[in-house]
Amino acid sequence: MSPVPTSQLAHLDELLLRNDDTAAVSFARQLQEEGLLLGFGQGRQLPKRIYSLEELRLNQIDAAKLLSPKDKSLDLIRSTGQAAAVAGLAALALATDLDGGRVLGAAFALVAALTLDQ
Structure with missing residues (x-):
């Protein structure tokens, strides 16, 4: 048994x-x-x-540490x-x-598009 x-x-x-x-x-x-690593795989x-x-x-x-990590890489994007x-x-x-009605309509469309992203 050699080192x-x-x-x-x-x-x-x-x-x-x-x-x-x-x-x-x-x-x-x-x-x-070769007899050099006696404990490997034993x-x-x-x-x-x-x-x-x-x-x-x-x-x-x-138990929470055993779960998969949360992916937050796209949150900033x-x-x-x-x-x-x-x-x-x-x-x-x-x-x-634009008048107020058109801005409000565009804002609602934007909110709908952004919530569909979630």
Whole structure:
């Protein structure tokens, strides 16, 4: 039982840093076959199971953290687009001297279009 040479561990670290999981696992298996990584892949594999809310609470696990994250990447784009649409309506009303009824109708159409986006 000889220790793993530092250069091989550095190479394994480099593969992991590059997110090349397939190559890293392959290299680790090669080291295991050579008798250098004795513990790799030796852990007991447990099947997945569904935990109840009571079990999560008992183990003090916040169930909300297990859910998929909320995607907020389009919120800024949507709000910017809405502000641009309102500014465009205001500019149109000022530039063309629309009467109040037409501005109100255009505002209702704009609100309907913006709510359909949601």
